[in-house]
Amino acid sequence: MSIFHETGSLHAKAMAQGPLDLWNHWSIQILVLFSLALQVFLFVFARIRQRGTNPLLRILLWLAYMLADSTAIYALGHLSLSRSSKGLDQEQLVAFWAPFLLLHLGGPDSITAYALQDNQLWLRHLQILVVQVLGAGYVLYKRIADNGFFVMLASILMLAVGFVKYVERTWALQRGNMDTIRSSLKNEPHVKHHQFHALDQGFREGAANEEELYVRRAHSMFHVCKRAIVDSWIEKDSENHGGEMLRDIRNEDYKGMWTLMEVELSLLYDILYTKAAVIHTWPGYGIRVVSPLATVASFLLFHFSVKDSHGRVDVAITYTLLSGAFLLEMASLLIALGSCWTYAFLCTTRWSWLRYTALCTGRWDQLRQLVKKFTRRQVGGQARRWSGEMGQYNMLHFCSRHDTVFSPLVGRLAKLWGQNELWNRKHYSGSIQITDELRLWLHRYIERFSRRNKVNTQGMLRTNWGAEALQHYGCFDDFKGYLGVELQEGIIIWHIGTDVFLARSSRSKAYDAAQEQVVKSIRTLSNYMMFLLVERPDMLPGLAQTRLYQQTCQNLVDMWRKSEPSSRSGPTKNFRTMLKELFRIRDDPNTSRLSERDKLAITLYNEKPRYSTDVPRLCYANWVTEALLKREEEKGSVSVLELVLRVWMDFLFYTANRCSRESHAKKLSSGGELTTILWLMADYFHKHTVLNAPEEV
Structure with a gap:
């Protein structure tokens, strides 16, 4: 009887220790797969907050954003401090996952900062970058240096990709800082805006739809929006053609003006909360071309060096990490090439042959349409509009x-x-959709206000x-x-x-x-x-x-x-x-107990x-x-x-x-606010009035 009792006790004890044993033996595997899953979730759902959608999805997105960095950092620390009991080969294979965790710390292109304060903490991210890169390098040095030339070369390639992507994220946070935007505007050449505006006029017939035209026009005037958000004035002497562009905007009907302001704010969202400011540069495009190639090379190098002594589960996880990295990097490349930011980049590039080849021949428009169909994402389309x-x-x-x-x-x-x-x-x-009548009344009210000298030279109301x-x-x-x-x-x-x-x-x-x-x-x-x-x-x-x-x-x-x-x-x-x-x-004030x-x-x-x-x-x-x-x-x-x-x-x-x-900039991360649209609209009207005012004699 005592034997049965003792056996039952041991069985119960083994059952009780099951989850703990599972974590002790498979903790690294669980962490790296969870880290990859978080990256996929952020990649797919990061844009939902731009339109202030379901609160539950926003909470899940916030949790994923917070857990993504924590999981990758914890897993890297775990790799650097622990030693596997599965054998040298498997230990070295597990060490190959360290560069992928560094790559995950770089995050997807669609989200860098969850709140505006994250951009102000870019120096902290720079410090974490140094520590994590050293940690990943230490893991590789201790555990994979003697695992064969192919695996070592694959590890070095992925470590380089992870390092560059993490640097890019830190750079994006620094570029999204309000002080950085203000400083960059002082040295930004104005002539490129005029070049873009002239090209925009020539491409009107080739645009896919009316929405695409507003996106391109918003890019041509985006320097005005950036100056407004950091309270930087447009110099009248340096902005010779600014009054003409603003006059074209002012002549828009109210629906066109609302659309333009909504798209402008969506571009501002990209600068503040995504990697747009660094993606659409020569280094940014170069990273997106090289990253998938380096991932494919690492995949092949690993494939030809797989040993029988490697565990099947660890090999499968490695293939999953390599495949996931390739798919995410390839999607990043396609979305970047098909983005409206690429159009702005091509319009302002000094390489006239590239501008002619991509834009004048219509090849870029064709690529953009293919990317839209392939990714099923309306890049620069209705997703850029305010929810209303x-x-x-x-x-x-x-x-x-x-x-x-x-x-x-x-x-x-x-x-x-x-x-x-x-x-x-x-x-x-509760909430309610703004009506077209109210849009029209607000548009007329703000336009008349700016004409009647009701604001001072700084754009502030006098009353x-x-x-x-x-x-x-x-x-x-x-x-x-x-x-x-x-x-x-x-x-x-x-x-x-x-x-x-x-x-x-x-x-x-x-x-x-x-x-x-x-x-x-x-x-x-x-x-x-x-x-x-x-x-x-x-x-x-x-x-x-x-x-x-x-x-x-x-x-x-x-x-x-x-x-x-x-x-x-x-x-x-x-x-x-x-x-x-x-x-x-909900007990909505518009529908209940009136x-x-x-x-x-x-x-x-x-x-x-x-x-x-x-x-x-x-x-x-x-x-x-x-x-x-x-x-x-x-x-x-x-x-x-x-x-x-x-x-x-x-x-x-x-x-x-x-x-x-x-406050206006902060609210863009959760769908935007009506007051933000009205503020930007009033600022445009005011700048038009000032830039087109007759010179004093």
Whole structure:
């Protein structure tokens, strides 16, 4: 009996030690394959963040980015410190994997920095580069020097490729640094932009589609965008043809201008977050041509030196690493040659024969189309466009929520973990697609603004938020006390006042189709500005007003609970509805509980809270409502709706204009923001006005 008991104990112990034994015997194999898998994942999905797609995919991408370097560094350290128990031949074969880990540290071309701060840490990456190269060299020196000439030569080839690719990544991080961009612009010759613009005019008929034309035009004006993001001015004397190019852009219709700005920002994304700045140079193209050839040579050298003593698993892993490296490097070469950046490179090269052979004969266009079909990627196509999504958040919607036993399960878990504020921001926000009507109104507003000398020589607005709109309609004195001391205070006051006014006005008047479109745009802009305040405070200039926002929310919640005592338990619901609420992830302000929001707005208007230190913003919001209703009686609904729409466009334009350039650059890594497009558009209009202004006598 004791024998059976002892046998069972040993079996259980062996089972318990199984995973540990697996790791002890196969840790290096697991690490190198995992490192390769991470590289493939980053290569395929790196571009998803440019359009701000599914949050789950973004989290996975972030994890892959963080794990890619950590895994390769840990595996290299493991190789340099541990010794295999499988025999000398297998130990030497495992050492051959060290250069591949160095190659993985170089990363794919589609992602170098995940956040803008990564570019600022390029010196740290340079230090890590030196350490890891020395580590890989040490592993090869200790374990593979006596393994035969072929394997040693293959190792040296892959070590050289890995070293160059890692240097290239560090170089890309350094080139993506804002200070580096600013310094490079001082020495950048302006003439090449004019050459590109002239060539662009000649290739219009040969472009594949209209989108391709906008990509090429964006390249011809990209130096303006780079100067804007680092706040570097275009000298009028040195930019003789700059005014002409800007005038061509200004003559675009609003859709063309929006497209051009979106493509410009996508090119800026490439410079800041990918290897584009170093790929499309002579060294960059040379690396992409040599890397696949060196990988093939290493593959053949290894193939002819494989010994029977090598384990089958290790040989298979080596072939997998070589094949994976070749496929990734070959895809990198094809994508680089078919990129719109290659077109810009060819247009500005001093080798006229190369420009004629590639562009004038149409061969490059044919190659680009083949690459698109082969890779199934629209390089420079719709993927370069902004998603068109505007965030939405409504204070009255949030404050009129029901606290019931059937509140979302995730929300209750977040509250237990102390993340209630994060849950409220995410759960009660939503998104909406910007309409063509709103694009047109914003385009016209910014264009007229730049023509009327409303900005100074630095491109900064001369007036505060909302002031220009109120002055235009001759009612600045009626509202100047309700714009707030800080921008965020003004957003809170006008956001609540707008909702109360629309709720009160819609009860007494029936809007026609055109007015309903204006009302929709007003709500969209109001909710968007509140979304920036709650979810994107770094995109707003001025002092943060978090305490003021929280206090105002609490005042509204208290008012709602006082007027609706049954709101805490909520209305009676059937089981299906309660189950739906239990697992609800989003409570979008544009699609749910609209009647409750309007009911809270009417309650606020009827109660007319008096001014006090506890509820001053609700008082100001009510005064805004009363002033708008009074003006509606005098001027009519159309005039007041246009006034409110213009005020919100003024808020938005001020936000875009005064937001820091660094905040605009940071947001490009997560899909971009409407304010960034408006900022760049306004900058183009302003530069056009200055460069085409008549000379003073």
